Amino acid sequence: MAPALACTRVTRDANGAETPRIEAPVVDRLVMQVVLDGAHDVFISGAQVPGIRIERTRLMRGERYQRTLKSEWGLSLHLEAQAGPETRRYLLDFGYTPEALNNNLDLLGIDLAAIDALILSHGHYDHMGGLLGFLARHRDAMREDLRLYLGGEDAFCYRHAPAGNGAFADAGVLDRRALAAARVRPVLSEAPLAIDRHAFTTGAIPRAGIERVLPNTFVEFGVRDGAGCDPALYRNHHFTPAELSGQPQPDQHLHEHATCFHVRGRGLVVITSCGHAGIINSVRRARQVSGAEKVYALAGGFHLAPAPDDYLARVMAELKALDVQHVFPMHCSGANFLEAAKREIPQALVLCTTGSRFTFEA
Template sequence: MERRQFLKLGAVASGMFAVGGVIASGRRAGAQSGAIPSVDRLVLTNVVDNIYDIFAKGGKLDTITVQRAAFARAGDTLLAEHGLAYHLESLRGSERREILLDFALTELNVTHNYRALKIDPGRADALILSHGHVDHYGALAPLVDKGAIKSGLTLYAGGEDTFCRRVVTTPAGQTEMGQLDAPGLEARGLKVVLAKQPTVVGGHAVTTGQIDRLTDFEKPPAAGRLVVGPMDSACSAPHFGTTQVVAKPGELVFDNFQGEHATVYHVKDRGLVVITSCGHAGVINSVRQAQKATGVQKVHAIVGGFHLAPASDEIVDKTVQAFKAIDPDYVIPEHCTGLNTIMAVHREMPKKLVMPSTGTRVIFGA
């Protein structure tokens, strides 16, 4: 199947709310008034992250429990890398769902960590990919090839650009960030859905759909570029965002991460757990989008890569002030967040900070 045709078939229609990839009746406002699921409990495991700290502090906090994986034996120790992979297990009554969100950079590391953490990716009910950077999708196709992830599952992506070639340009040169092959995934038996609008996944989770850019201080990374694909393909310039860009195939255009989406759970009696993965669209924009998508204002936790490592002190400060205005119960910075922001959160809201480490399990809810 041609890439363009494939992507068209998988798209969730604009302006509609979708449940499990099937378009449900009603507009988004209708979904906000009752279609959003809540869960009794969410166990979020950070399977692969940038750091692994066996001394990271765990234990019971006010309304969450943080479990650390401090393996002491060689062979059991976890492997960290510049990448991100989550396992999300939720309960509503006796109904259990397991979702894999992002798939790290290397199959070796994520496979090792699944085993060490006693997670069976073969039990997953659905897959979500936050955006099209290789440090988030690197192990996806290899895991399906090895039979570790069941074929036949639905993979929720946020837009056509998830499957376009990306690079990072700096004065030192150009770094490839990969191109995920959508028809190749479908050939492996996965069904790819472009969840451009808020979409319920597995009956328990919600992807936010594409993220409105509301703040004036959150900008996509200055060095991110998309490589324009063949004319009339899904990676031709008009698909790269709301602004029409005139560019020829092979040229680089600024990457605004149009198709990035966040994942959110509504945990009963707690509020939203918002997971930003890489946060190129801005962590505050992502939280606002999650609130809009669910109709729930209370934010229990903000989790993920906030991509502020390269940010100026001013932007970090504005982000942390916005965190304080949102007033989540917990902030769990990971992956590309950066020490600058972790230190600022620690300074401004120390009791809400949970330090990152590969293998961390956070239990939300009852």
């Protein structure tokens, strides 16, 4: 089945600024399964939240009692959305290692042959490290016309981690040649995009508020050794001489995107994965491009672990003003965010762990 992609139109806000808009699909049901996160808590509360069914994966039983879910620094989510008689399934991000990802997919009983498409939030290794090993093991069982949705060319850049004294260590690269060898077709879009009449992406997220990209990796713009990102393929970015020098620059995640669903009668579910562009910016962008105002849930990594106290306090104040009904912090959100959420928005906070499964229904 060919992918159903909604056309993007452009509107203008009250200040005359252009805002891309799409006809965001509406689903009747969304199931979000945490395939891989930083911890597996077998004692985590199974308490229910009105309007959301919460299921926790405890220890394995029967013949599998000697195996357990693996957790690591990374994130992977299985998403199943139903609209009328149609159901679509996606795997969003792939954790740090294929060993942990493949182990958990097996134990959770996820039908990989039924996956309709793959989505990558951005080009960090803790979100893409398991991808090629996952494909090596499972590609032949999956649909032939397998697509990988990405926010833009930025996902293919070489990335580097500071190693001290001005030196850098290799932090990985997503190689187009490896995807081609695995018969996976990348679909890049800096504009918002509707996928299969079920999901939609925000496209590039403007940095319009108080949030900034907190320190993380460095990025290298350019192509070498057959891999990397091509500055000529970016849509609306004017590169500086420093950025074009081939030397690592602070990573701004120019085209990291959020994956979203509009659940009928509930509102938007916005999944930030890492949220380097800012969780407030991500939510506002999802509302702008979809035209839906109500945000039912914000989920994923919020990248607030390295946030200074004053910065976190400002983000929390903005989050409270957005009136998001449910908040599901994962991955890089940080113990500091969890403590602040318990104090500031306890009624909205839903704890997550590897194996947790959340169902949103109209």
